[in-house]
Amino acid sequence: MNATRHATRDAIVIGGGLVGAAIAYGLQRQGLSTVMLDEGDVAHRASRGNFGLVWVQSKGLGAPHYQHWTHASARAWPELAADLLEATGIGVGLHQPGGLHFCFSDEEMAQRDALMGQLRREAGNAGYEYRMITAAELHDMVPGLGPQVVGASWTPYDGHVSPLHLLRALHAAFQGAGGLYRPNALVTAIKALPGDFAVDLGADTVRAPRLVLASGLGNADLAPLVGLSAPLRPERGQILVTERARQVLALPTHVVRQTEEGSLLLGDSKEDLGFDTLTQTPAIMRAIARRAVQTFPWIAALNIVRAWAALRVMSPDGKPIYDASERFPGAYIANCHSGVTLAGAHASLLAPMIAAGALAPDLSPFSARRFHVQKTA
CATH class of the missing domain: 3.50.50.60 (FAD/NAD(P)-binding domain)
Incomplete structure (x- = not known):
């Protein structure tokens, strides 16, 4: 044998x-x-x-154990990236400058502040740092911001990598x-x-x-x-990818991030369509593009070069x-x-x-x- x-x-x-x-x-x-x-x-x-995204904010509301686990993972990320680079010579493109979640009305801003405050209270002695940032300050952090953005939440834990x-x-x-x-x-x-x-x-x-x-x-x-x-259960998400542009986004956001190569990834959609990854929903793609342009109007001048759908693995x-x-x-x-x-x-x-x-x-x-x-x- x-x-x-x-x-x-x-x-x-x-x-x-x-x-x-x-x-x-x-x-x-x-x-x-x-x-x-x-x-x-x-x-x-x-x-x-x-x-x-390496994303901490928004995760674990009402579930401190999930917040603590996510936060612990974000803290472990720099060492993981360094170990992988040393072992393989492959850089994973980790950048952890903090991340932004945009708000488009005063009501959204207030709701977001309340959510982030609850996360901080539930963190207890573990701590949870965040700031609500007004549009005036955001314009200095991310150039070309759209006039409809009234502010954003920011935490220092967030970042992004190349999957x-x-x-x-x-x-x-x-x-x-x-x-x-x-x-x-x-x-x-x-x-x-x-x-x-x-x-x-x-x-x-x-x-x-x-x-x-x-x-x-x-x-x-x-x-x-x-x-x-x-x-x-599967939850389908779609992503649009633009042509390469000069590096302008120093921070990742929940709807747009810029890769090391210069391409912009546009996303954040949720669909319940079973195991279908072969077809894409034009209405969802338009909504993703519309929200990205609402956030950064200059994106409208870029060409979309790729798009795909993938399945998230979701528990109840x-x-x-x-x-x-x-x-x-x-x-x-x-x-x-x-x-x-x-x-x-x-x-x-x-x-x-x-x-x-x-x-x-x-x-x-x-x-x-x-x-x-x-x-x-």
Whole structure:
């Protein structure tokens, strides 16, 4: 029998997108011999269609645990970017000058201030810094602002990266550290015992005492095989990309950001259209373009050169799902729609927990059990 038919590792990560790659890299860096199984480009994922924000503001309202987790990830990002650059020579384009969320009326400004104030109160001793900035000051921060913008909220934690460079760097760093990458690896079955998992790939089987499900929307089908739950749905987002322009946007915003190459990415849309990524909605595209021009009128002179749609991985309440299986110890699940923002936490915080064999109590509110409690109530 070919020895590769039953290869044994310390850990198996199912999923080669941003979530899976960050965890696999973190596990390998912890000294665990890890195999990453990647279904390939046929998978429904947003890793290659991501807007690229490292975004803290707006996340975790009414859920301090989510705010703290997001904030911790933003703090971990500079070290992650530096480690990836050193390991691979690939710069992920991290810029963290803070981010802007624009308001277009006095009422919006007041509502935004109230929301940010609530986030600060819920942060408690952890702290939450923000400022409400008037249009007069904004004109000095971002040139060419439209007259309809009355102000914005700003936090110092926000930034942006290149999702494509990030995905490439995570894969390269993982393999450079000795990790085994298996592309086009379609999981056909999982045989689970406590601390012993056999993942069937059709032609061969991979075994390990640890198994991490990080396959995005695919986790909905895989989770029950190891005693876990992943109630997930796809949410489609669309992005428009302009031709390259001179660098004018020093700060990322929630609707427009400028890449290192000079292109502008325009986005922030939400559609419930199932798993459709092949078609695009002209009305949504017009709304995205209209809002971008309303914010920065000079964008109207630029040509749109590309557009795409991708699927976010959404739980019922929009927050991540992290769980450890009680029925099959050693099995874990990780799901979120913020693969870029949370990459720092996944590589530097979550992976060490998995390597140590237990999730920290701080992650218990992210368990999918919260949905069962809600349903019962």
